[in-house]
Amino acid sequence: MVGVVWFRRDLRLADNFTIQRAFAECKSVYGIFVMDPVVLRRAGSRRLSYLLGALSDLKEQMQDRLIVAYGDPAKVLLDLCDSVEAKSVYVSGDVSHYSKWRDQRVREALLGRSIAFIEVDYPTTFPLGSIKKGDGSYYQVFTPYYRAWSNLLPNLAVAKRLEFRWSHLSHQGGYPTYLSEVVPDPLAGETKEHRRLEEFCTSKIDRYESERDLPAKDSTSRLSAALHFGVLHPRTVVAHVDPFRHERFLSEICWRDFYAETLNQFPQSSWMNLNKAFDAMETESSDSDAYERWVKGETGFPIVDAGMRQLASEGYMHNRVRMITASFLVKDLHIHWTAGARYFFSALVDGDVASNSHGWQWVAGTGRDAAPYYRIFNPVAQSKKFDPNGDYIRRYVLELREVPDSYIHEPWLYDRFDTLGYPYPMVDHQKERAEALFRFEATKRRP
Numbered sequence: 001m002v003g004v005v006w007f008r009r010d011l012r013l014a015d016n017f018t019i020q021r022a023f024a025e026c027k028s029v030y031g032i033f034v035m036d037p038v039v040l041r042r043a044g045s046r047r048l049s050y051l052l053g054a055l056s057d058l059k060e061q062m063q064d065r066l067i068v069a070y071g072d073p074a075k076v077l078l079d080l081c082d083s084v085e086a087k088s089v090y091v092s093g094d095v096s097h098y099s100k101w102r103d104q105r106v107r108e109a110l111l112g113r114s115i116a117f118i119e120v121d122y123p124t125t126f127p128l129g130s131i132k133k134g135d136g137s138y139y140q141v142f143t144p145y146y147r148a149w150s151n152l153l154p155n156l157a158v159a160k161r162l163e164f165r166w167s168h169l170s171h172q173g174g175y176p177t178y179l180s181e182v183v184p185d186p187l188a189g190e191t192k193e194h195r196r197l198e199e200f201c202t203s204k205i206d207r208y209e210s211e212r213d214l215p216a217k218d219s220t221s222r223l224s225a226a227l228h229f230g231v232l233h234p235r236t237v238v239a240h241v242d243p244f245r246h247e248r249f250l251s252e253i254c255w256r257d258f259y260a261e262t263l264n265q266f267p268q269s270s271w272m273n274l275n276k277a278f279d280a281m282e283t284e285s286s287d288s289d290a291y292e293r294w295v296k297g298e299t300g301f302p303i304v305d306a307g308m309r310q311l312a313s314e315g316y317m318h319n320r321v322r323m324i325t326a327s328f329l330v331k332d333l334h335i336h337w338t339a340g341a342r343y344f345f346s347a348l349v350d351g352d353v354a355s356n357s358h359g360w361q362w363v364a365g366t367g368r369d370a371a372p373y374y375r376i377f378n379p380v381a382q383s384k385k386f387d388p389n390g391d392y393i394r395r396y397v398l399e400l401r402e403v404p405d406s407y408i409h410e411p412w413l414y415d416r417f418d419t420l421g422y423p424y425p426m427v428d429h430q431k432e433r434a435e436a437l438f439r440f441e442a443t444k445r446r447p
């Protein structure tokens with residue numbers, strides 16, 4: 001039998017149950033990645049660059065036998081199956097609203113020609129939907145989900161990497177010109193990310209718990225893009241970690257799973273409040289100067305501006321600073337979280353619908369977990385606590401490089417502030433904090 005492995009967010013050969021199943025059931029197996037114009041349109045330049053880097057690595061590992069095509073996946077897959085007489089297409093499952101809709105279309109199109117669509121692997125540590133309460137319902141809050149998740153760790157099964165002989169098809173891909181202008185990220189792909197994982201586990205993970213919240217330190221794994229594209233499976237990462245010594249790191253991987261599960265159950269949660277009570281909340285338009293200043297990193301709050309400038313220049317932002325910048329948009333500028341999530345999603349190399357939208361809902365207080373709306377980040381206090389010497393700020397806000405430590409978090413108090421070319425704070429945080437709470441209370445009172 002002839003089979004096709006349709007790679008999507010599983011751009012790896014190691015720890016891949018989909019590939020194993022295809023080779024176990026078929027004599028000859030073709031591998032394809034389809035550049036879907038709908039997905040490409042939503043991916044910013046950083047994510048495209050990572051994708052191309054990861055594909056180039058995969059292609060090399062498959063001795064140039066990966067077919068990379070462009071177009072509507074249903075049509076591309078039907079054409080491929082026709083030309084090689086394939087009877088089954090194997091995939092790893094995905095959780096986003098679009099991917100589910102797309103897979104349903106492809107499944108129906110293939111079934112119309114008696115070709116099976118077989119979903120094998122999944123993007124979470126354990127199969128989607130497998131972690132449930134005793135009564136069969138899903139966990140709604142993180143802590144008990146994490147407990148159940150941790151209890152399963154001793155049974156974690158990782159798929160060994162086996163060498164397979166992929167079938168070859170010469171294929172002339174026609175791509176839109178803008179794609180040929182994207183430079184593949186040289187640090188992307190399975191080979192490099194395995195090295196990054198090894199390095200993290202040998203030299204950084206012991207400092208993770210104490211330093212993970214300090215954005216000036218390079219103490220986190222930086223594996224988020226690899227996990228998003230399935231260049232590494234979370235199983236592989238978890239299997240590298242000692243659960244007794246590095247629980248904090250594991251709990252972050254579990255947050256990723258929890259958000260993927262949430263999206264799997266509530267597909268609309270990527271753009272709608274999970275907590276419907278917040279639908280009545282009054283918000284400001286994102287079509288505004290305030291929003292533009294936030295995007296450009298010109299708010300006058302050094303830690304917020306450093307984060308937004310890190311995002312614009314690197315396509316990445318430290319987690320603590322993601323929380324601070326998101327809180328500033330929602331609670332100081334009163335702009336709906338979806339506007340911020342849209343911008344983050346387009347700019348982040350690790351932009352992931354589940355982690356991004358639910359990260360924003362966590363900050364906004366509109367999600368399922370116990371993050372009350374009245375938790376409002378004070379950008380100055382956060383800055384003093386997590387970037388005490390201002391090293392992170394100085395790295396991205398060049399106007400503040402020469403400002404003495406004692407003024408770095410509140411440069412407007414510095415007597416030479418007017419010479420720096422840096423803006424005054426665009427809002428009074430205490431006033432906006434009160435305004436955010438007022439709006440929240442008003443929402444609660446609405447029938």
Ligand code: FAD
Nearest residue numbers: 220221222223224252253256319322350351352355356359
């Ligand atoms: P590490 O600290 O090394 O963590 C290891 C892995 O655990 C990460 O790679 C990631 O896969 C996962 N993880 C860590 N923290 C979280 C978290 N809070 N929620 C979910 N998963 C987590 N993460 C994304 O991967 N894509 C996004 O689009 C995204 N958007 C976010 C938006 C907001 C507003 C917030 C507050 C967080 C967002 N996160 C997102 C989560 C987190 O900020 C990043 O995963 C993390 O900063 C990536 O850096 P790292 O790989 O060094 O993380």
